[in-house]
Amino acid sequence: MLKLDKGRLGDFLQTLCRGRAVYALEQDGDQYHLVRAEAWDPERHVLGAYRPVEPLKSLVFPPRERVGAPAALAEAEGAAESIVVGAKNCDVSALRIHDFVLRETAPADPYYALAREKTLIVSCDCTDAREVCFCPAVGEQPYVKEGSDINLAATPEGILVEALSRRGADLLRRAAPGLPPADEALAAARDAQRARVGELVRERAASRGLKRDADLRKAVRGTEEHGLWDEFAEDCVECGACNLACCTCHCFLLADGRDADGRPARLRQWDSCLYLNFARVAGGANPRRRRAARLYNRFDKKFNFFPEVLGRYACDGCGRCAEACTGRIDIRDVLKRALDAA
Amino acid sequence: MQPDPYAPMPAAIVDVFAETPNIKTFRLRPEAPVPFRAGQFVELSVPGLGEAPFTPSSAPSVADTMEITIMRVGLVTERLHALKPGAVVGVRGPLGKPYPLEAMRGREVLVVGGGVGLAPLRALLFALFEDVTAYRKIILRYGARTPSDLVYRGALDDLWGMADAVDAMLTVDRRDDGWTGHEGVVTTILEPGRLTCDARNGVAVVCGPPIMMKFTTVKLLDLGYAPDRIYLSMEKNMSCGIGKCGHCRLGAYYACQDGPVFTFDKVQGLSRIWD
Numbered sequence: 001m002l003k004l005d006k007g008r009l010g011d012f013l014q015t016l017c018r019g020r021a022v023y024a025l026e027q028d029g030d031q032y033h034l035v036r037a038e039a040w041d042p043e044r045h046v047l048g049a050y051r052p053v054e055p056l057k058s059l060v061f062p063p064r065e066r067v068g069a070p071a072a073l074a075e076a077e078g079a080a081e082s083i084v085v086g087a088k089n090c091d092v093s094a095l096r097i098h099d100f101v102l103r104e105t106a107p108a109d110p111y112y113a114l115a116r117e118k119t120l121i122v123s124c125d126c127t128d129a130r131e132v133c134f135c136p137a138v139g140e141q142p143y144v145k146e147g148s149d150i151n152l153a154a155t156p157e158g159i160l161v162e163a164l165s166r167r168g169a170d171l172l173r174r175a176a177p178g179l180p181p182a183d184e185a186l187a188a189a190r191d192a193q194r195a196r197v198g199e200l201v202r203e204r205a206a207s208r209g210l211k212r213d214a215d216l217r218k219a220v221r222g223t224e225e226h227g228l229w230d231e232f233a234e235d236c237v238e239c240g241a242c243n244l245a246c247c248t249c250h251c252f253l254l255a256d257g258r259d260a261d262g263r264p265a266r267l268r269q270w271d272s273c274l275y276l277n278f279a280r281v282a283g284g285a286n287p288r289r290r291r292a293a294r295l296y297n298r299f300d301k302k303f304n305f306f307p308e309v310l311g312r313y314a315c316d317g318c319g320r321c322a323e324a325c326t327g328r329i330d331i332r333d334v335l336k337r338a339l340d341a342a
Numbered sequence: 343m344q345p346d347p348y349a350p351m352p353a354a355i356v357d358v359f360a361e362t363p364n365i366k367t368f369r370l371r372p373e374a375p376v377p378f379r380a381g382q383f384v385e386l387s388v389p390g391l392g393e394a395p396f397t398p399s400s401a402p403s404v405a406d407t408m409e410i411t412i413m414r415v416g417l418v419t420e421r422l423h424a425l426k427p428g429a430v431v432g433v434r435g436p437l438g439k440p441y442p443l444e445a446m447r448g449r450e451v452l453v454v455g456g457g458v459g460l461a462p463l464r465a466l467l468f469a470l471f472e473d474v475t476a477y478r479k480i481i482l483r484y485g486a487r488t489p490s491d492l493v494y495r496g497a498l499d500d501l502w503g504m505a506d507a508v509d510a511m512l513t514v515d516r517r518d519d520g521w522t523g524h525e526g527v528v529t530t531i532l533e534p535g536r537l538t539c540d541a542r543n544g545v546a547v548v549c550g551p552p553i554m555m556k557f558t559t560v561k562l563l564d565l566g567y568a569p570d571r572i573y574l575s576m577e578k579n580m581s582c583g584i585g586k587c588g589h590c591r592l593g594a595y596y597a598c599q600d601g602p603v604f605t606f607d608k609v610q611g612l613s614r615i616w617d
Contacts, residue, residue: 068348077343105585105599110344224613251588254348254581256392264390266348271587279589281579282394282416285552287617301591308594 002172002179003186004152004159010042012161013085015175016122016150023059023084025052030130032086034058040085047154048086049128050142051318055247056091059084060115061098063244067111068254068266076111083120090135090316092123092147094247097306097314101250111268120171123148123164125194129201132319134332136202137210140316143194155189205317209336216313216335220303222342224296232334233292235327240272242321242329248302248314251278273298299334347584350387350432351376355425356407361493365458366423367399367411372433375405380443380465381575381603384435385583386410388425392418393432395580397462397602402469411461411493437583438602441466441547441573450479450540452567454558456528456550457486460493462575463549471504481539482510485528485554489514489521511536528554529561541566547603549575556616559606569607576609577602 004012017040024045025032032052037045059082066072095116102112126133126142135142144151149168153160160182163169172179202212223229243249251271259265271278274294280286288294306314315331322330353372360366376384380402387393394416400409414423425431451470455463463482470480482501486492492512501508513524513531524531528550531537546562548555555574562572578590580598590597593612595604609615 068346068350070343070346070349073343073346073349101586107345107347107584109348109586110346113344250586252582252586254393254587256387256390258390268348271589273588279579279591281577282419283413283551284415285617287578287614289617293614297591301588305591305594 001182001187002161002176003182004161004176004179006154006158009159010040012176013040013042013045013122016040016171017083017085018175019081020120021080021082023082025086034084045085047124047152048088050126050130050133051088051090051247051320052086053245053320055094055245055318055320056084056087056121057094057098057247057250060095060119061102061112061250064267064269065111066265067268072266073110076114079114079118081118081120083122085122087121087123087144087148088126089123089140089142089144090318091247092121092144093140093316095147096312097248097310098250100310120150120167121148122150122152124152124154125190126197126201127154127193129197129204130319131204132322132330132332133201133317134205134208134210134319135317136198136212137205137214137335138216138313138315138317139212141194142197142201153190153193155186155193157186157189160186160190205332208332209339210332214335214339216303216339217307219335219338219342220299223338224300226338226341228334228337228341229292229296232329232337233290233295235329236274236291236295237326238272238274238276238291238294239326240274241324241326242298243272243274244270245320245324247316247318247320273301299338347434348582350385350389350393350434352430353433355427355429355431357427358425361411361495362491364414365411365493366414367409367493368422368425369400369407369409370431370433371407376408376433376435377405378402378408378436379440380469381441381462382436382438383577383580383583383602384408384410384433384437385580386418386422387432387434388418388421389430389432391421393434393581394418395437395577395583395598395602397465397575397577399461399464400468401472402465403472411458411464413458434583437580438598439600441469441603443469446470446545447476449477450481450544451477452481452483452539452544452546454528454532454546454548454550454562455482455484456554456558457491458493459550459554459575460484461549463547464494466547467504467508468502471502471507474504474507478540478544480508481537482508483513483528483531483537484510485513485515485531487515489518509538527557529557532558532561532565539565545571545573547573552616563606569610570605572606573603574606574609575602576604576615
């Protein structure tokens with residue numbers, strides 16, 4: 001654990017990012033956007049108090065990517081190394097889902113594996129929370145414990161810099177050889193801040209009926225036939241925004257078409273399980289013809305399937321789906337209703 | 343360069359056989375052999391148009407070519423049906439799990455097919471025929487809507503030369519003037535008098551349209567088959583074929599990885615499995 005003076009943050013990040021494509025946060029009102037840049041720009045870029053609008057997954061699992069052809073794979077292999085600065089825990093933790101599905105489940109998706117290898121993640125502690133944040137209810141916390149390469153905790157006492165991976169440690173040694181060890185005051189400031197923001201977001205989740213140790217798996221599994229899914233599905237317009245905004249959703253479509261030169265081209269593009277034809281087969285059979293069944297399926301996948309196969313929820317409490325939903329379906333309300341009904 | 347599981351291998355169509363007015367069998371020769379086992383499937387693509395999952399219907403022991411029996415029901419199959427020998431399609435696979443032949447050895451195997459559902463079962467029958475004495479008895483019960491909907495019609499009389507080894511019976515839902523065989527849905531030839539089986543020790547393998555699989559499963563349970571010895575083809579929307587795209591989830595399973603063949607005990611607790 002190292003100490004960085006606030007005044008040196010810009011220089012530090014410029015050095016850290018050198019030679020790589022940079023993804024950073026830009027503030028826009030009370031939101032942040034994940035943007036691409038050539039270099040870290042202290043005038044434009046910030047660490048961010050909480051997660052941006054765009055999920056981190058989009059950097060390693062793009063919304064739409066050419067796959068299935070030697071030229072596509074060569075392009076992925078030749079892609080520039082990149083670094084993202086300001087990733088928050090919800091997004092970093094969500095990559096466990098993508099790692100499991102795309103990289104660890106054989107055969108590996110080489111496009112994802114390459115992008116993961118080429119992307120360094122510099123995370124930082126949340127210093128505030130959005131109204132929709134509820135990460136403690138799904139067993140998460142507003143700071144990274146593992147999964148990024150370097151973590152920054154910006155406190156009034158300075159910035160605590162911590163390497164969380166071997167390559168993070170290597171980069172720190174090369175890019176910032178002179179950083180002193182973090183002193184006790186800085187460590188205490190970080191811990192106090194983590195406790196404060198943790199309490200803030202815990203209270204917000206609890207005020208919506210979502211306690212830290214709630215058994216969401218039991219709640220979802222036990223309500224499949226309950227009317228609550230029909231009630232919430234009344235407001236769903238099947239736009240798929242929840243899936244696209246989600247930090248964990250991984251489903252995709254292999255779409256065949258032709259490129260500008262008329263050659264066959266295959267795209268791997270994000271899909272939505274709320275779409276009517278998501279599970280339909282060519283013969284016409286569709287196990288989820290009803291919208292309520294599709295809405296239930298989304299929660300079943302996140303709160304039942306992934307606990308079964310990976311031992312964790314596929315939800316990190318980022319609240320993006322609640323902000324993105326055209327029908328104003330709030331995941332916190334859905335989970336609360338399921339908890340009450342189960 | 344690493345292997346790309348989304349990349350299809352070019353495969354030439356070397357022959358096309360019309361089975362019924364809307365079903366054809368295509369013999370393909372992939373650029374390199376695709377050594378599949380009975381029950382495994384492949385993703386077959388028309389370049390630039392789309393891809394769909396099919397279970398090969400030919401003998402798994404023949405490695406350089408494979409036959410795939412395809413009903414015309416959608417965009418990809420419509421285009422496939424228009425293709426002639428010489429055309430090149432794409433193949434990815436083999437994918438999924440094969441029929442567990444080892445669990446069938448020493449047992450009686452009851453094979454129940456409906457319509458084009460006989461296609462994957464034909465690959466299974468060929469695999470069983472290769473070591474025919476290893477199984478106590480092979481029974482085939484096959485039904486289609488009308489006589490002209492029966493696939494492999496030219497081979498059904500002598501069952502690819504293995505008629506002596508198989509207790510076979512066919513049925514059609516609706517007879518026509520030329521049909522002298524049984525009339526009735528496939529479950530009617532699973533009735534006592536038309537079927538003598540060892541349900542207690544035997545295994546049953548079913549493939550057909552969802553409604554046929556549903557009523558056949560009910561019948562097999564009535565006959566006394568154990569849920570873990572009834573093998574069902576749960577062919578969901580298997581798109582990527584490698585457990586990633588999420589389309590074919592069935593409870594805690596992906597049909598493309600854990601199936602497409604499941605024993606009934608694995609899926610009986612799930613809702614809407616026959617939809």
